[in-house]
Amino acid sequence: MTNPPTNPPMIDLREATKKYDDGPPALAGVTLSVAAGECLAVLGHSGSGKSTLLNLIAGLDRPTSGSVTVDGTRVDQLGEAGSAKYRRGSIGMIFQFFNLLDDLTVLDNVLIPAQLAGMGKGEARRRAAELLGSLDIDRHAKAYPQRLSGGQRQRVAVARALMNRPALLLADEPTGALDSHSAADVRRLLLDLNGEGQTILLVTHDVELAATTAHRTIELVDGAVARDVVNAGTTMNTNTNTNTGTAIGAARGDASRAGYGNAATTTGSATTTFTGPSGAVL
Ligand code: ADP
Numbered sequence: 001m002t003n004p005p006t007n008p009p010m011i012d013l014r015e016a017t018k019k020y021d022d023g024p025p026a027l028a029g030v031t032l033s034v035a036a037g038e039c040l041a042v043l044g045h046s047g048s049g050k051s052t053l054l055n056l057i058a059g060l061d062r063p064t065s066g067s068v069t070v071d072g073t074r075v076d077q078l079g080e081a082g083s084a085k086y087r088r089g090s091i092g093m094i095f096q097f098f099n100l101l102d103d104l105t106v107l108d109n110v111l112i113p114a115q116l117a118g119m120g121k122g123e124a125r126r127r128a129a130e131l132l133g134s135l136d137i138d139r140h141a142k143a144y145p146q147r148l149s150g151g152q153r154q155r156v157a158v159a160r161a162l163m164n165r166p167a168l169l170l171a172d173e174p175t176g177a178l179d180s181h182s183a184a185d186v187r188r189l190l191l192d193l194n195g196e197g198q199t200i201l202l203v204t205h206d207v208e209l210a211a212t213t214a215h216r217t218i219e220l221v222d223g224a225v226a227r228d229v230v231n232a233g234t235t236m237n238t239n240t241n242t243n244t245g246t247a248i249g250a251a252r253g254d255a256s257r258a259g260y261g262n263a264a265t266t267t268g269s270a271t272t273t274f275t276g277p278s279g280a281v282l
């Protein structure tokens with residue numbers, strides 16, 4: 001029997017440390033590898049370094065020491081222009097509060113990344129139409145974001161994030177401002193995207209969201225990886241691609257990720273284990 005194919009790393013951090021002027025480091029020697037096609041959840045209390053980690057991976061900030069490599073690019077060595085280009089081409093970001101521009105229509109919000117990347121107008125409109133359709137928000141294309149529900153706004157934000165077919169989707173508390181129905185909707189969306197091969201890094205306080213969406217969960221404590229566990233019952237799509245957004249919503253049962261409760265602590269000296277939705281709340 002042969003081993004299953006191993007995907008190359010999409011994210012590779014080596015001893016990444018971020019220090020601000022005073023106080024302990026925001027990130028303290030993080031070594032982390034995330035495979036292409038993986039969905040990694042990052043849990044941790046407020047102030048544990050989650051946003052710092054995202055910012056280093058997105059090239060929005062540089063480590064004080066150590067390296068950050070994403071999709072083969074040494075992100076920590078990019079200059080300002082290179083970093084902006086990298087973000088436009090390789091990174092899609094979604095946030096707790098959507099970060100949409102309220103004086104632009106849904107369609108114009110979704111077109112922004114394409115315009116910044118210099119995509120041709122026709123191609124950009126085709127891509128936007130495809131995304132709005134597959135995310136089921138096409139009927140709102142001409143509406144302004146404030147007229148939409150939170151769940152719909154997050155769908156617009158996801159469409160915008162996927163516009164340039166990013167290698168990596170970074171999500172910072174994407175369900176944090178949503179009611180439970182919309183949160184479940186966004187969770188299914190992330191599952192669908194990941195099922196198509198989209199690599200996702202998901203920062204969340206929601207242990208259930210982590211356990212039911214991600215292949216693997218890490219916990220940051222004081223800027224260090226305190227736990228790194230594989231979520232039970234998850235399988236990874238080894239057929240990775242960055243051409244997501246064309247078939248979102250394809251039938252995909254949630255059963256494959258229904259295994260709450262994580263197994264197999266792989267690193268760290270866990271004093272407690274993740275116990276799923278009824279257990280630790282971070
Ligand atoms: P989280 O996202 O997990 O809440 P952050 O990554 O935002 O945590 O912050 C980690 C630590 O770094 C915190 O102690 C925070 O106060 C500190 N920190 C973050 N950004 C800055 C900054 N620009 N200047 C000084 N300290 C910062």
Ligand code: MG
Pocket residue numbers: 050051052
């Ligand atoms: Mg944060």
